[in-house]
Amino acid sequence: MMKMKKQILTLLLSAAALLHCGAQAKYVFYFIGDGMGMGHVNAAETYNRDILGNPDPLLMMTFPVASQSRTYSASSPVTDSAAAGTALSTGSKTVNYRLAMNPDSAMLYSITRDFIAAGRPVGIATSVAGDDATPGAFYGHGLSRNDVLDIAPGAVGSGVSFLAGGSFKILDAEGDAGEKWLEAMRKDGYSVVKGSGEYHALAEKDKKKVLMMAPTDYWDQIGYTIDSIPGALTLPEITAACLQTVSANDRGEGFFMMVEGGNIDWAAHANDGGAVIKEVLNFQDAIRHAYDFYLDHPDETLIIVTADHDTGGMALGRADNHRDIHLEYIDAQRQSKDRFADLCRERKARGEELSWPEMQRYLADMLGLGSAIPLTDEDMRDLKETFDATFITGDAKDQKTLYNDFNAFTAKAYDIQNRHIGIGWTSNNHTGNFVPVYAIGPGSELFTGNLDNTRIPMLIRRAALGE
Numbered sequence: 098m099m100k101m102k103k104q105i106l107t108l109l110l111s112a113a114a115l116l117h118c119g120a121q122a123k124y125v126f127y128f129i130g131d132g133m134g135m136g137h138v139n140a141a142e143t144y145n146r147d148i149l150g151n152p153d154p155l156l157m158m159t160f161p162v163a164s165q166s167r168t169y170s171a172s173s174p175v176t177d178s179a180a181a182g183t184a185l186s187t188g189s190k191t192v193n194y195r196l197a198m199n200p201d202s203a204m205l206y207s208i209t210r211d212f213i214a215a216g217r218p219v220g221i222a223t224s225v226a227g228d229d230a231t232p233g234a235f236y237g238h239g240l241s242r243n244d245v246l247d248i249a250p251g252a253v254g255s256g257v258s259f260l261a262g263g264s265f266k267i268l269d270a271e272g273d274a275g276e277k278w279l280e281a282m283r284k285d286g287y288s289v290v291k292g293s294g295e296y297h298a299l300a301e302k303d304k305k306k307v308l309m310m311a312p313t314d315y316w317d318q319i320g321y322t323i324d325s326i327p328g329a330l331t332l333p334e335i336t337a338a339c340l341q342t343v344s345a346n347d348r349g350e351g352f353f354m355m356v357e358g359g360n361i362d363w364a365a366h367a368n369d370g371g372a373v374i375k376e377v378l379n380f381q382d383a384i385r386h387a388y389d390f391y392l393d394h395p396d397e398t399l400i401i402v403t404a405d406h407d408t409g410g411m412a413l414g415r416a417d418n419h420r421d422i423h424l425e426y427i428d429a430q431r432q433s434k435d436r437f438a439d440l441c442r443e444r445k446a447r448g449e450e451l452s453w454p455e456m457q458r459y460l461a462d463m464l465g466l467g468s469a470i471p472l473t474d475e476d477m478r479d480l481k482e483t484f485d486a487t488f489i490t491g492d493a494k495d496q497k498t499l500y501n502d503f504n505a506f507t508a509k510a511y512d513i514q515n516r517h518i519g520i521g522w523t524s525n526n527h528t529g530n531f532v533p534v535y536a537i538g539p540g541s542e543l544f545t546g547n548l549d550n551t552r553i554p555m556l557i558r559r560a561a562l563g564e
């Protein structure tokens with residue numbers, strides 16, 4: 098009798114397991130932290146625990162599946178965002194700089210097409226340009242990611258319901274390409290709005306939306322969390338708008354959303370550790386919108402969080418500061434390295450002289466150098482010499498990175514700050530490091546083990562569409 102009961106129980110359990118495995122994800126959230134390597138997550142996690150005093154790990158780290166992905170491209174162990182975006186959206190490797198086209202220039206198609214064909218609305222959102230490599234790989238194509246005239250037009254007729262970014266590069270192109278693109282999008286049924294005020298004023302009948310930031314002089318991206326720019330869109334806000342639009346378009350089949358935390362990469366290219374940590378925490382706030390949705394629909398919602406590549410090789414500990422870690426110094430930083438460099442450049446352009454005492458006050462106020470962060474005599478000498486070489490004699494060379502040219506003084510000040518914090522960098526570009534993969538919800542068990550980045554979209558399709 099006992100044995101029979103046990104057999105029935107085993108049978109019931111395996112039937113339940115089968116049912117669970119067979120359960121398809123109706124709602125899919127795909128989060129891509131651009132450039133978010135293991136070191137970035139670890140630094141944010143340590144700051145969250147030791148400085149903010151949060152007993153719980155980062156939200157993504159609480160997901161039951163935590164694995165890793167390889168990111169190499171068809172042309173290098175170190176991928177760029179276009180080849181990585183292509184892998185994460187289409188499931189195929191390509192050469193660096195190519196977007197959703199293979200090394201022989203044949204078209205590759207994003208899994209978003211399959212979701213749209215299955216009647217599931219698709220939303221694509223980022224904090225950087227909406228036609229940059231990562232978002233672009235989900236609806237557009239290009240022989241090079243720099244062919245900005247080719248990528249955004251891929252959205253016309255794509256069937257994507259929601260598309261958001263700080264701006265769109267095509268709008269900065271010479272001639273009327275930007276205007277023509279907007280016209281084509283409007284003809285295709287999109288309402289194009291700038292800023293959250295205009296977004297919320299949209300009527301119920303506006304089903305397809307393009308959201309970007311109200312015009313500012315602030316690059317193509319929405320600005321860094323650490324700079325708290327008044328009136329700027331935030332990634333959590335964009336994510337909520339995306340979720341609202343795809344939900345409104347859902348006809349009962351579910352939806353698919355891709356959200357990119359693009360500023361993590363920008364801050365890492367700048368080797369700006371404080372800005373990276375604040376961006377990862379902001380990315381977590383965006384993920385929280387999906388997680389709240391998951392809590393309401395736990396049997397139908399799949400959340401994947403990963404990165405396209407590591408940027409900067411960021412780590413706690415560095416060659417000149419092994420383990421004297423002071424993440425509390427980040428609380429004294431009130432300005433990103435990019436913003437600091439821009440302000441120096443603007444003052445120079447206006448012909449305004451910067452004096453050393455004024456700069457010392459500025460460093461203390463905005464970066465904590467000499468106030469929260471005690472400086473050595475050698476630090477002071479180093480800063481003064483670099484100040485003279487940058488602003489007085491003009492002998493110092495700029496530090497050039499993907500997104501900005503930093504004057505030597507800015508580079509020096511942030512390097513000294515990073516040294517005192519204990520954050521090290523191996524590059525101001527991408528690295529070949531593994532990136533994390535976190536997953537929760539039906540189908541998340543597929544994402545265990547060592548993954549290749551090309552497997553991720555294929556597994557998402559299997560979990561959600563059963564293909």
Ligand SMILES: [Zn+2]
Pocket residue numbers: 131132177178181231362405406
């Ligand atoms: Zn990237």
